Amino acid sequence: MTPRIPVCAPVLGSSERAYVLEAIDSGWISSAGELIGRFERAFGALCGARHVESCANGTVALHLLLHAIGVGPGDEVILPSETFVATGNAVLYTGATPVFCEIDERSWVIDPADALARVTARTRAIIGVDLFGVLADYGALRAGLRRLGRDDVKLVEDAAEAVGSTADGRPSGSLADAAIFSFFGNKTITTGEGGAVVTDDEALGARLRFLKNHAMDPRRRYFHPELGFNYRMTNLQAAVGCGQLEHAGDLFARKRRVHARYRAALSSVPGVRFAAVPEGQVVVPWLHALIDERLASEEARDALLARMLERGVETRPFFVPLHLFPYFSPYSASCTRGGPGALPRTESIAARGLCLPSGAALADDEVDRCIEVFLACREGL
Numbered sequence: 468m469t470p471r472i473p474v475c476a477p478v479l480g481s482s483e484r485a486y487v488l489e490a491i492d493s494g495w496i497s498s499a500g501e502l503i504g505r506f507e508r509a510f511g512a513l514c515g516a517r518h519v520e521s522c523a524n525g526t527v528a529l530h531l532l533l534h535a536i537g538v539g540p541g542d543e544v545i546l547p548s549e550t551f552v553a554t555g556n557a558v559l560y561t562g563a564t565p566v567f568c569e570i571d572e573r574s575w576v577i578d579p580a581d582a583l584a585r586v587t588a589r590t591r592a593i594i595g596v597d598l599f600g601v602l603a604d605y606g607a608l609r610a611g612l613r614r615l616g617r618d619d620v621k622l623v624e625d626a627a628e629a630v631g632s633t634a635d636g637r638p639s640g641s642l643a644d645a646a647i648f649s650f651f652g653n654k655t656i657t658t659g660e661g662g663a664v665v666t667d668d669e670a671l672g673a674r675l676r677f678l679k680n681h682a683m684d685p686r687r688r689y690f691h692p693e694l695g696f697n698y699r700m701t702n703l704q705a706a707v708g709c710g711q712l713e714h715a716g717d718l719f720a721r722k723r724r725v726h727a728r729y730r731a732a733l734s735s736v737p738g739v740r741f742a743a744v745p746e747g748q749v750v751v752p753w754l755h756a757l758i759d760e761r762l763a764s765e766e767a768r769d770a771l772l773a774r775m776l777e778r779g780v781e782t783r784p785f786f787v788p789l790h791l792f793p794y795f796s797p798y799s800a801s802c803t804r805g806g807p808g809a810l811p812r813t814e815s816i817a818a819r820g821l822c823l824p825s826g827a828a829l830a831d832d833e834v835d836r837c838i839e840v841f842l843a844c845r846e847g848l
């Protein structure tokens with residue numbers, strides 16, 4: 468039997484192994500240790516940020532950041548509904564109200580006009596999500612906020628899926644007031660579990676460091692002037708990350724190469740559509756996502772994915788839009804179909820979207836097999 472092609476396997480090499488052994492041999496396996504600072508410096512160089520605060524995962528990185536910039540009860544935070552659940556959960560953890568907005572029909576990232584139309588006196592932040600590696604238009608969001616006289620609204624980049632992508636030469640993570648990344652096992656750069664907040668704002672950086680370390684007074688051990696968190700990355704996680712960053716360029720190139728192969732084979736297939744890459748962007752795709760216009764419903768899409776799995780190709784559907792979850796219903800009443808804030812574009816794109824195997828180490832013949840299985844399984848749809 469031909470082996471199953473997983474949706475996204477990590478690529479771990481001899482440097483990762485060497486750094487992990489170094490961490491073990493040093494005895495530093497918790498959240499102190501030399502490799503943490505080393506990973507933060509190397510990651511800062513990669514994304515052009517002055518300050519990198521490593522974290523236990525991307526979800527807590529986003530919560531930490533929102534908390535640090537003062538988001539709390541009574542505030543509203545605008546975000547696209549089409550994202551991984553963690554983006555919305557982080558808003559709820561702060562006690563603020565999530566306000567869901569539309570994505571762009573072609574690029575599938577936040578629609579700036581729709582987001583700006585939802586700004587109210589209570590808006591404290593807008594989170595742009597760089598879905599599948601395509602970068603949100605932070606310039607348009609910033610300009611729109613200025614037009615509204617709302618320079619006080621913070622722009623946050625959820626770059627969990629976009630390490631390596633650039634817009635007009637500027638790397639992901641450097642496009643908003645601050646950004647977060649995820650280094651989960653299926654991400655382009657992984658530390659197993661892991662995340663980071665990046666910013667050029669040194670004062671914010673110092674506050675993030677303080678808060679993630681139980682808010683312990685740096686001058687007085689075991690004195691905690693306010694409520695903090697234990698959101699730190701371990702030296703073992705950082706060890707994997709240090710190894711990954713040594714071959715980041717190769718990982719990015721491999722991702723782009725696999726994506727180009729999918730696009731070359733499938734873009735001209737009637738009904739198949741990839742995300743349009745906005746002008747000036749060089750995207751390092753995370754998952755290789757496409758929409759199949761032939762799919763009449765979410766059920767039809769899921770049946771297609773089940774058929775592909777039977778033939779040894781693992782896939783993922785697009786994220787279920789957050790406004791459709793029961794526990795977000797208190798915040799999504801206006802988003803229901805036909806309501807004033809309805810999100811028909813988001814719902815239609817999410818129902819017809821799927822992600823093909825995306826591991827950086829996929830060989831050409833494996834990519835070709837995925838393409839062949841996809842085309843065969845959609846026959847007769």
Ligand SMILES: Cc1ncc(COP(=O)(O)O)c(C=O)c1O
Binds near residue numbers: 551553596628649662
């Ligand atoms: C858009 C987005 N935001 C946040 C996260 C949360 O990251 P983590 O899984 O590291 O907690 C993820 C990832 O999985 C994500 O895709």
